[in-house]
Amino acid sequence: MEDLAADYLKDLINRNLVLVSQKTSNGGIRTCRIHDMLRELCLRKAEERNLVQPIDWYKRVASPSTPISSNNLCFHSHGFHDLSENPLCTNFRSHFFYASERTPPRKLPTTSFVYKFLWSLNLCYIVLKVFPLEILQLFHLRFLELWIDHLDKRPLLISNLWNLESLVITKEEWDGVIIPVGIWKMVKLRHLRISQEIEFETPLSNSGCPYLLNELQILSALKLSHSGKDAEDILARTPNLRKLTFYRGPSGHLEWKEISKLGKLPRLEILKLRRNCFSGHKWKTGDGEFCQLKFMKLSWMDLKQWIITSTSHFPNLERLVVDTCKYLEEIPAVIGDVPSLETIEVYWLSCSAVNSAKRIQEDQKSKGNDGLKVISYSIRRKGGL
Known part of the structure; x- marks a missing residue:
C-alpha cells in the first residue's frame, strides 16, 4: 500500500x-x-466526499452551529480548544493539530480521549509537559505522534496500544527513553521514531519474550544499554528493518567485527552509526554485507582505518556521509568505484581524510564519471588531524 x-x-x-x-x-x-489553488480544490473535494474536515477555530467561533461530521478532523489554530463537550461532534477516527509554531508546554486537552475509536492522533505541534497516560485508553490507535517536554526514566508504557503501527516521539531532554519489554508484543509496529536514544527495560535474553517484530521497518535511535548480546537479540527480532540509527550506551558496545550482524539485515537501506557504537580503530568490511544499503552516515566514531576490498561490499550505496570522525585516516578509494554512488560528504575530518575524498572524485573524473559529488568542510586539527 x-x-x-x-x-x-x-x-x-x-x-x-x-x-x-x-x-x-x-x-x-x-x-x-x-499551490494555494490546488490546496483549496483538494479541501473542497475532501469535504464533498467526507474524507477530512479542517477546522479553523477563528471561523468556528463565528459559526458554532456548523456540524462536525467527518471521520477525520484537522485543526488549524494558534491555540487549542476542547471539543469534548461539543454535541455537534460525531464519532471520528483521525485527529490532526497544526499550527504556525509549536505551542508552549501545557496539559493536553481531553478532546482526543473522548473518542475511543481514534486511529490516528498527531499532536506534534503541542509541546506536552509529560506523556499523557490517557492515550493508553485509545486501543485502536494506529498512528501516534507527540512532542514531549519531559519523560522520566520509567519505561514508556505503550505496549497496551497493540494496534499501533507508527510511534513518533520528539523529546526535549537528552536523557534517553526506556522501552518496556512488552513492546515485542506489538506485532503490528512498523515505525518507531524517537528523537533521543532508545534503550530497553531489561536484556531481551532475560525477558523470555518469544515475539518478533516482522513488520518493523524503522528503528531510530537504538542505544546499547546492556551488551552486544542485547543488540544481537534486537536485530534477530527485527529482520525486516529498512532504516536503523545506532548509538552506544554507557555500558554497551560492539567490536567492529560484529558489524556483520547489521550487514546481514536483508532489507536495510539507511544506516546511521553514532557515538562510538562500535569500538576499535579498524573496520574491514566483508563479502555479502549491506547488499541493499543506499545511505550510510558515520558520526563521532573513533575509527582510524576503514578497509574496503571490493565494490561488492556496498553494491547499491548512493550517499556516504562521514562527520566528526577525527581519527579517520582516509576514505577507502574502492568506494568510489561503486556504480551507484552519487555523493560523498565529509565534515570535520582530518586533512588526510578530506584529501582522500577529493582524490576519489578526481580518480572518477579520469575514468569518465563526472557525476560523483564530494562535499567537504574541515578545519586543521592539532597533531596533524
Whole structure:
C-alpha cells in the first residue's frame, strides 16, 4: 500500500502538481508543498466526499452551529480548544493539530480521549509537559505522534496500544527513553521514531519474550544499554528493518567485527552509526554485507582505518556521509568505484581524510564519471588531524 501511494505521489510531482520541499537521507520524499489553488480544490473535494474536515477555530467561533461530521478532523489554530463537550461532534477516527509554531508546554486537552475509536492522533505541534497516560485508553490507535517536554526514566508504557503501527516521539531532554519489554508484543509496529536514544527495560535474553517484530521497518535511535548480546537479540527480532540509527550506551558496545550482524539485515537501506557504537580503530568490511544499503552516515566514531576490498561490499550505496570522525585516516578509494554512488560528504575530518575524498572524485573524473559529488568542510586539527 505504501509503495502504491509513493508511486501516485511521484506521478503528481512529475506533473508539477506537488512540489518536494524536503527529502530523506536516501533521496526519498519527506515533505511536500502544493499551490494555494490546488490546496483549496483538494479541501473542497475532501469535504464533498467526507474524507477530512479542517477546522479553523477563528471561523468556528463565528459559526458554532456548523456540524462536525467527518471521520477525520484537522485543526488549524494558534491555540487549542476542547471539543469534548461539543454535541455537534460525531464519532471520528483521525485527529490532526497544526499550527504556525509549536505551542508552549501545557496539559493536553481531553478532546482526543473522548473518542475511543481514534486511529490516528498527531499532536506534534503541542509541546506536552509529560506523556499523557490517557492515550493508553485509545486501543485502536494506529498512528501516534507527540512532542514531549519531559519523560522520566520509567519505561514508556505503550505496549497496551497493540494496534499501533507508527510511534513518533520528539523529546526535549537528552536523557534517553526506556522501552518496556512488552513492546515485542506489538506485532503490528512498523515505525518507531524517537528523537533521543532508545534503550530497553531489561536484556531481551532475560525477558523470555518469544515475539518478533516482522513488520518493523524503522528503528531510530537504538542505544546499547546492556551488551552486544542485547543488540544481537534486537536485530534477530527485527529482520525486516529498512532504516536503523545506532548509538552506544554507557555500558554497551560492539567490536567492529560484529558489524556483520547489521550487514546481514536483508532489507536495510539507511544506516546511521553514532557515538562510538562500535569500538576499535579498524573496520574491514566483508563479502555479502549491506547488499541493499543506499545511505550510510558515520558520526563521532573513533575509527582510524576503514578497509574496503571490493565494490561488492556496498553494491547499491548512493550517499556516504562521514562527520566528526577525527581519527579517520582516509576514505577507502574502492568506494568510489561503486556504480551507484552519487555523493560523498565529509565534515570535520582530518586533512588526510578530506584529501582522500577529493582524490576519489578526481580518480572518477579520469575514468569518465563526472557525476560523483564530494562535499567537504574541515578545519586543521592539532597533531596533524
